[in-house]
Amino acid sequence: MKEYTYKFEMHSHTNWCSACGNSSPEEMAAAYWDAGYAGMVITDHFLSGNSAVDRSLPWEDKMRAYWRAYEAAKAWAQGKGFTVLFGVEHLYGNGKEVLTYGIGLDFLLAHPDLHKYSLKDYCAAVHEAGGFLSHAHPFRRAAYIKDGVEPQNEDMDAVEVFNFYNEDEENRLAVELAREAGKLTTSGGDEHIQDGDAIGKAGVVFAECPKDNKRLVELLRAGDYMLNVKGRVVPRNG
Numbered sequence: 001m002k003e004y005t006y007k008f009e010m011h012s013h014t015n016w017c018s019a020c021g022n023s024s025p026e027e028m029a030a031a032y033w034d035a036g037y038a039g040m041v042i043t044d045h046f047l048s049g050n051s052a053v054d055r056s057l058p059w060e061d062k063m064r065a066y067w068r069a070y071e072a073a074k075a076w077a078q079g080k081g082f083t084v085l086f087g088v089e090h091l092y093g094n095g096k097e098v099l100t101y102g103i104g105l106d107f108l109l110a111h112p113d114l115h116k117y118s119l120k121d122y123c124a125a126v127h128e129a130g131g132f133l134s135h136a137h138p139f140r141r142a143a144y145i146k147d148g149v150e151p152q153n154e155d156m157d158a159v160e161v162f163n164f165y166n167e168d169e170e171n172r173l174a175v176e177l178a179r180e181a182g183k184l185t186t187s188g189g190d191e192h193i194q195d196g197d198a199i200g201k202a203g204v205v206f207a208e209c210p211k212d213n214k215r216l217v218e219l220l221r222a223g224d225y226m227l228n229v230k231g232r233v234v235p236r237n238g
């Protein structure tokens with residue numbers, strides 16, 4: 001029987017690229033490493049969301065800014081046996097966001113104005129590049145999210161059924177959505193600060209550490225993982 005022991009954060013922010021971020025890429029990586037995680041995906045807010053990247057820059061410079069945050073965390077992790085992977089959290093409309101995994105700088109450079117794509121086109125482009133999509137906190141209620149708009153998760157692979165900073169009821173509705181739509185599930189801390197409470201209490205748990213985006217997506221697609229929910233490792237369909 002496989003043992004699921006490799007904790008992986010699937011939703012995290014840095015102050016280099018997220019306006020709401022409080023800690024640097026290196027500080028965030030150090031925090032997860034200290035907490036015993038095997039790795040993390042940095043999912044800074046993309047350009048139509050709460051980005052800290054200067055929107056007046058040319059496309060290539062903006063994309064390189066996102067990539068630099070990832071590279072800084074990765075450089076910090078070098079030689080420590082800690083894996084840092086690249087992702088983004090894209091706001092597709094009405095305050096609703098999608099966590100995007102398995103893409104890299106080449107993909108971003110090849111898709112100028114990606115943040116302006118229709119959701120359908122965005123999902124298709126990510127999938128064509130071998131990526132994986134999970135609807136972030138689909139039922140979160142907050143001032144920046146338009147009330148009463150249903151999540152449009154048809155073209156996504158998964159639903160973030162546990163978001164550490166969501167209310168239990170918001171997460172419960174997300175579990176229902178995943179079940180009804182027959183989607184995979186993810187868990188994320190959505191952490192924005194190095195000493196935040198989510199560290200240790202969210203993310204997915206693998207039986208091996210995915211060392212690159214390709215393996216990450218393979219393990220996600222295969223459903224070969226469990227979820228970290230409030231610090232407990234539970235089945236992904238539990």
Ligand SMILES: [Zn+2]
Nearest residue numbers: 013018020050
């Ligand atoms: Zn944020």
Ligand SMILES: [Zn+2]
Nearest residue numbers: 011013089190
């Ligand atoms: Zn987030």
